[in-house]
Amino acid sequence: MPDTKKVNYLAEAWLVLTLAVSFGAALAGVHLALNDGIQTNKRNETYDQIPRLIPGANKDRVEAGAFSVDVGGAVVERTFYRALAPDGKTTMGYMLRSSGMGYVDKIEVLIGVDVKVKNITGLYVLAQIETPGLGSRIRTKDFVSQFIAKSTTRAIFAMKTAQPPESNDIQAITSATISSQSVCSIVNRSVREFREYLDASIQRELALEHIPEMFPGVSREQIIDIPSGKQVVYKVLDADGRVIAWVGDGKRMGRWDRVELLVAVDADAQTITKVHVVDQRERYWKKVVKAGYLDSFVGKHAGKIVMVKPKIEPAEQQVQAVTKATITSMAICRIVNEVVRRLKRSVADVQGGAAVKER
Amino acid sequence: MASDGPTAGERFLRGLIPENPVYRQLLGMCPTLAVTGGMKTAMTMAGAVAFVLICANVLTSLIRNLLKPHLRILVFTLTIAAFVTIADRVLAYAMYDMSQELGPYIPLIIVNCVIICRCEVCASKQSVVVAASDAAGQSIGFAMALASIAAVREILGSGTFFGLRVMPEAWPNWGIMVMPPGAFLTLGLLLGLANWIGAVREKRSGAV
Structure with missing residues (x-):
């Protein structure tokens, strides 16, 4: 008699079912009543960390943003916070919110990075349920403070022994190596994702910061962004609104690290007028500066420039490499050529091609 | 289901020391070991357990005549889970850091075995008043046990009590006391002390 059995089951389970429905309704009510407050608490916990993770930042001057990343075919949203200076425009740094698997379960962290996303300025573990007394010590000040000032251009690893201050690695927590390395992996991955996402906008911010140095007296309002494919070139105007230069940015690996430059051509994109350094960490950079290598590009025709060996006298469209800094010299030359080519193409697009005809 | 058994007062008093959940019944060991590194966490846990225990006991007692014997554990678990979720959400709302x-x-x-044990032993068999008294007694007993362990661990391990410094600055904090081995050591020693006191009292009452 299957039907009778079913009826019996229901008759026996009615109390359980009634309780389940009642508790479900009660919990829904609790959720509705408290969830806003809980979310505010979570938000406050995040915002309270901003002054600690970004030196000099104020939690009231923050812009939240998000970007998507592809993780194993799934689109995952990452949140970040941009700390603003008192002027409300200049960026002081970023705080990234990210998560990843630890030894026991998911670890959620906040990572402070400087405005160029080159160094870590702070780390805070928002949530974790690692082994109490062992992995849970990833929240301690002793552990998280090890990340401060580490470079983001190289991966950070958790080593079992104490690391010298100049090392980019950290010391793992004893008996919690997996939790420690998990935090390192989350930081490495998050910063890389953010660097990739922000590359374009960071370049813009840096360019707007450096172009007035290249052209004294020019304000930010006199610099106009012109999209050029996936990148941007900048039109620089004088006080009367006339174009005085076109500027583009470029970067390339030098001998030791990435070299980033801004290159300017004149209004007709015929002559290189300035080469400006945005960032570099080359060991023999002083030799490059002393040799006047960057200035050797100025005044050259905005066409292909060839680098020659240090002992060879350069011709009109040639520049002489710097002794003991040949690789750096080559990187600079290639960046200049790439940017000039892009600038000419962009000016041609903007001006219908007339302005960039070869003289 | 009959309502025979100890009175409300007896149930309350038994929970404090004679049937103390930690020192006598050895129940609820997970929070006893895990959250007694400091008084604040221990007392918050004791409060949350008290809320769940009292609510679960009262509700179980109210529906005790409707309980089917083979479904009772399911009902207890369902009831306890509901109140624990409420406690968890209220804590996240009002005491987020904690x-x-x-x-x-x-x-x-x-x-936590203390709660399901009280539902089974008392609430499913006795009246609401007795069940509430039993829950209150057991909750206070549990809080006393947690407080005793947490006090020893926090004072020796951190030199503080409820976060306030009570030991001299020169006190070398006994790091092991705030770590898991410290919990086991303290529990073991206090358990031994409780047994010794119990044995001495029994001996004295026997002698009389």
């Missing part, structure tokens, strides 16, 4: 500090141990109250 909620973060306690982490998974608040949700783990669901499997």
